[in-house]
Amino acid sequence: MIDSMSKAGLEAVYLANRDKLVRFLKARGAGDAAEDLVNELWFRVSTNRSGPIANPLSYLYRAANMLMIDRYRSTRQAELRDREWSRADENGQPLSLPSVDRIVEARQEAARVAAILEELGARREMVFRRSRIDGVPQRLIAEELGVSVSTVENDLRVACRVLADLKEQMR
């Protein structure tokens, strides 16, 4: 049964669960920034146009999770950028484009990932893509492919483990 929520309704859920969300953000590692982040979360959610929300608390948790993911990504990108800027060519001029080795490295990485996908097989590749890239719920992927949800879960587990191991190896 879909429980549709107006914006006022969503705000009520947010206010009633604000402490839980702060606790979640702290559990995720936000530390002292948790209070600011939950305010930012509400700002983003309330200015986002969207239709009825089936599960408002889950929606808020997910938004909080995404905020932490964005934060982590920004920090990592900043670190990568700093590393890039400290590289220089033989004349001491700062390098602004990826060097040839980086391009080759990226191509090699892509080739290894492609080889892994080949080994994983068509269905596991599809499950990974539908879930991780297209954001389709596992329940619906199972319907699409005509298999059980636990098959999809297993496929995803295997694919993610193998790809994660590869990415870690190449770091």
Add this chain to the structure above:
Amino acid sequence: MTRSIDDDALEWAIRTGDPEFDDWDGFTSWLEADPAHPSQFEIASGVLEDAGRIVATLPLRHSAEPANDPKPGRRRFLQWSGGAVAAAILLGTGLSLWGARPQPYMIETAAGEVRTVALSDGSEIVVAGGSRLMLDRSKVRFAALEQGGALFVVKHDASAPFTVQAKGLSMTDLGTVFEVQLEKGSTRVAVSDGAVLVDPEGARLRLDPGQAVVASGAVLRREPAGEVGAWREGRLIFNDVTIGEVADALTRHLGIEVVASEAVASRPFSGTIDAAGVAKDPASLGPLLGVGVRTSDRRWVLQADR
């Protein structure tokens, strides 16, 4: 070899990635159970995202299609068949697959980055540097280009045309390869293969291969397409733009800040710039554009020549 990505952390990263995941209390408990868990989770989550990003750039193999897909679905860059036009105009902004609720997500590239996005229908979008493209999981045959440029390689489906919106200009493909580029005052659409219907509700301009249109305000001006998507090979082609626009394009493409001084910013320019050559030798921009080039640590300034 030791596994540095913890099994539990990976499991949680997978589970929380599912849009229908609901056990936030359970997730919180696990995070709180050990001080190492939050960072293990972040690492697992980040690595999965990276892996996904790479997989998204790889082309979909024909064998990797759902078993119950009714259409044999070969990706085709063939000529579009005329009968599809009527259907294209009627169907408008694309199919909604998973229900009406929009699930938008943004593809944002840093300056100097080129990213290929594979869509679930088999289409591909190559997004140029410094660009923002909005997609929607509930509307597979739709994209909105908010900034920068992209090359669209659309899998033909006569029953569900692919619609691209670029700052108020709407266009519908009919099984094509075409490019959209947003500049400060104008939007350019160029077709390499197939056909595109620009402004299907209004002017209904049809572009065939080799044709392009520039939309500036309410005016649509036709011109030859030139080389579509040449920026993927590092060739930036300019047709009657200003030096200021060239500077912006170089910034997006190279990932280094290029600015034009007031004295030269509104001068016109037409020509081709080889981005890789210019990156190695910034001074070469000078004679090409008829300006002086002053390079410093992280930016280049195009100024009046002495």
